[in-house]
């Protein structure tokens with residue numbers, strides 16, 4: 030197991046590779062992994078096939094793309110195309126959130142892409158309980174853990190587990206008459222909360238957390254502690270439910286570390302601009318530096334059709350403050366399953382946000398490409414500009430739509446500042 034080996038000072042080849050790729054000293058990286066502040070999602074079952082990605086303190090901010098079918102739109106070929114585009118445009122990790130079609134087949138096909146791969150097993154367990162037992166809330170603990178183990182055996186590198194929401198939190202919130210504008214908006218959170226209320230039992234992912242740790246340890250899977258109670262409206266941000274869950278998650282992080290299991294902490298959601306930085310600081314403080322994986326966050330709720338922009342604004346601030354992994358959002362968020370083109374737009378928006386944050390967080394280390402592209406721009410070196418930017422095809426297409434010659438572009442033409450000042 031990576032964390033245990035790092036604690037004993039063992040240096041695996043992959044740690045060397047990540048340290049070179051990230052430009053950080055080997056000892057620094059080894060220490061961060063041993064402390065749980067950096068995770069490397071890589072299931073033992075498919076270790077050789079997966080790109081090496083370090084997520085956490087002192088490293089560049091990574092971006093995750095979600096793909097997957099829904100019960101109303103199941104087209105495996107389209108999901109594979111989204112995955113292909115996501116890999117082409119440089120996603121760091123990918124999650125399958127499928128809920129429609131043959132879930133095992135879809136997962137296994139998507140896992141052929143060589144990036145760290147995550148799932149949310151409770152979706153499958155819940156859907157199978159509907160078929161097998163007539164209702165999702167009739168899912169047994171055994172059903173849930175069998176699906177989790179199946180995903181681990183298949184080689185999934187990280188899983189979202191909503192272990193932080195407890196019966197006590199829900200009961201206290203009800204007793205306090207806590208009200209939310211948007212309620213519970215995490216799909217997994219809604220499933221687990223409904224299951225607890227229906228069965229009047231503790232969350233199985235919390236009650237059996239030690240068993241979960243044993244399984245994760247066996248396959249060296251990273252547990253991503255899901256924020257079941259994340260705010261789904263900026264009006265619900267930083268409320269009692271969100272904070273109560275975060276407190277419980279901070280305990281779960283320590284329990285995982287005691288067993289040498291790598292964990293990340295998932296974060297909101299919908300957060301007003303001025304609360305983004307405090308949210309990141311709070312997680313880093315409460316969870317003692319565990320990597321923070323944020324969904325956006327969206328900084329306003331009015332951007333339907335443009336939620337990739339609303340979330341990129343939040344993600345840039347979060348990344349500058351120390352968020353480690355950003356889950357992308359597409360223009361289709363809250364409206365529809367995205368198209369492949371929307372996946373690309375969402376990914377690029379998140380990559381811009383992550384990099385903008387890295388310029389603040391990592392300084393000179395993150396500025397190499399900005400320096401190079403600025404120099405290329407000064408020299409009107411279009412080929413170089415295309416090769417350095419996030420979407421070379423789009424940049425070239427726009428630049429050449431009215432004029433394909435050398436020199437300035439059609440924005441200023443002969444009044445291009447680089448020409449005016451060139452000879453002086």
Ligand code: SF4
Nearest residue numbers: 437438440441445446
């Ligand atoms: S023409 Fe204007 S926009 Fe185009 S490269 Fe020159 S200064 Fe920049």
